[in-house]
Amino acid sequence: MEMSRHRSRAMRRQGGLQAVLHRPRLLPPHHCTGAEGIPVTTVARTVFDLAGCLQPGRTERALDNALTRRLVTLETIRGVTIELLEHGRTGSGLMRQLLMARGAGYIPPESGLEARFLAVLAQAGIETPSCQVDLGAESWIGRVDHLFRRWHIVAEVDSELHHSSKLDRESDARRDAALRAAGFEVLRFTDEQVWEHPEKVVTEVRSAIADAERRKTADSSFEPMLLPRSGSGNVVLTATLSLPER
Known part of the structure; x- marks a missing residue:
């Protein structure tokens, strides 16, 4: 399990919880959503965050899988990337490369x-x-x-x-x-x-x-x-x- 939280918020330890905790400098409300009552990052923000911790090939597959399943659009991911580029987030360079290779009319592989x-x-x-x-x-x-x-x-x-x-x-x-x-x-x-x-x-x-x-x-x-x-x-x-x- 991987979790993100605002740096300004405290978090109590839960016994037996195995998780990687991320503490991003910028996590605006519109980068968050909910799934069955659990607060989670949006698909676009999640894909961007993966660029900072996965190999480029796996990040590319995650991006294309999200596009193929219509969980997100390129325009939405571009918007998130533009927001975070100026903050020097890890993975920004990789996301820029992946988006530059996916111009108008891009159709991701289906499998x-x-x-x-x-x-x-x-x-x-x-x-x-x-x-x-x-x-x-x-x-x-x-x-x-x-x-x-x-x-x-x-x-x-x-x-x-x-x-x-x-x-x-x-x-x-x-x-x-x-x-x-x-x-x-x-x-x-x-x-x-x-x-x-x-x-x-x-x-x-x-x-x-x-x-x-x-x-x-x-x-x-x-x-x-x-x-x-x-x-x-x-x-x-x-x-x-x-x-x-x-």
């Missing part, structure tokens, strides 16, 4: 597997793809895990839980065929590959990017036009790319 995939790409120096993008032309094809817009490459990461049954595999195959017909290259990686063999993931992604670059050089019509479709809360991209047959 630990997707977060791991993005981390593998980042460590290899590969451009970060867009996450959770709806794709379609005349009709909606589906929402893909990752889209490398510049190269028209879709990358899916498949957990054994959701992609191991016969029906799952048949559904994935139909969608992959529709994406390829629309001009997208489709890569699929299992959770074992992402967690246990990241070097193979990197090799396959780099190979697909290299192939796309060669096609761009050979065919001037390769440049994709990704057009947002109106009337949807999510960005829907229309593929208008004509690729030469292999």
Whole structure:
């Protein structure tokens, strides 16, 4: 258990209580809320405080998990961070970096597997793809895990839980065929590959990017036009790319 309290307030010891006590200089009322009658810090303040005591990777996962579960918004966390930056709070630099990397339209990874995939790409120096993008032309094809817009490459990461049954595999195959017909290259990686063999993931992604670059050089019509479709809360991209047959 970890607890925060105002420095000006006294606190009686409770026998047998095992807790880490934080004594922040600044804990304004709007950084506090309640849960089942117990006073607690807000999600935004809690995420900020985690930046001062966790490794950067764990703080990043906590931030993205809170965003994915819609427990907090980036705007709220930015507000808390701006308030505390001038006070030199531990973790301020890390929170600034994390927020700078999450601009307008940022969509956090929906699972630990997707977060791991993005981390593998980042460590290899590969451009970060867009996450959770709806794709379609005349009709909606589906929402893909990752889209490398510049190269028209879709990358899916498949957990054994959701992609191991016969029906799952048949559904994935139909969608992959529709994406390829629309001009997208489709890569699929299992959770074992992402967690246990990241070097193979990197090799396959780099190979697909290299192939796309060669096609761009050979065919001037390769440049994709990704057009947002109106009337949807999510960005829907229309593929208008004509690729030469292999």
